[in-house]
Amino acid sequence: MDGSHSKEGRLEIFHSGIWGSVCDDSFGHTDAIVACRQLGFRCLSNVQVYTEGGFTTSKIWMDNVSCNGQESYLKSCSFGGWGKHDCSTGENVGIRCYGGCAGDLWLVGGNIEGRLHIYHSGSWGTICDDSFGSQEALVVCKQLLLWTQNYRTTIVQFYTTGHGNGTIWLDDVACNGNENRIADCAHRGWNVHNCGHSEDVSVRCYGSYSSDEGT
Known part of the structure; x- marks a missing residue:
């Protein structure tokens, strides 16, 4: 969309x-x-x-x-x-x-890339780029079902775009790569951060569809 x-x-x-x-x-x-x-x-x-x-x-x-x-x-x-x-x-x-459901993710701006938002306590908010790396981006792509039998993510990237709004829900996210949801990774706590929206993180999930799957 x-x-x-x-x-x-x-x-x-x-x-x-x-x-x-x-x-x-x-x-x-x-x-x-x-x-x-x-x-x-x-x-x-x-x-x-x-x-x-x-x-x-x-x-x-x-x-x-x-x-x-x-x-x-x-x-x-x-x-x-x-x-x-x-x-x-x-x-x-x-x-x-x-x-939305607690912990749901959304990439604002595209189907496979965009500024990362997460749903918590009835509202959408952003995630800070502090400590955010390829392991965290991989978990994001998996949670967004961009790592399935129908769409296989081959490259993940993360970058800082800023310009978000609302609450900054997560900071210092640290995943081991085996989690299925970003909220299951270690982090400082909900709405506990030292960031501004200029540090909002974005994610790209590069890959290809193997069947008629995407909307």
Whole structure:
């Protein structure tokens, strides 16, 4: 998703080596729940659907999507077939995902890279770059399901971008690489830090999809 904040944007799906959009025909609340779930929002409080026109994508992959709400992946829902549609790029669907579970992560700004945010005590906040390294970035990529049988991360990178907002939730994070969630790594404690938002850390998870998996 590519939107004005970390929980909204134009919905895209990866198929046959290409990212493409989803048409808004018949796309509704239940379909958005499945998309948000695949994007890592396990504890949703609300979803919204809107049309995001004016952006040209190389492909429109899905049209007339119809989910029952129990699916884990958007591709498991009924739709007209890959690349079969009667839509223009002015009918690209956008979604907003509200809520989160404790310890959930989000990369603000992209699907596989961006400023790292974590959900705690009902709000999203950032993680300081102090002591943050490749082991910590690896755990982030694993938690974001960017290290699975369908997407294999081959390179992880971390860098400082700053410009975040809200609470700085974690500082001096130290992982051994075997953890599945960044909150399970050692750290100073929630909201215990000596950082400013200029030290907000970002992560890149480089790799490739082995099947039609991504949104």
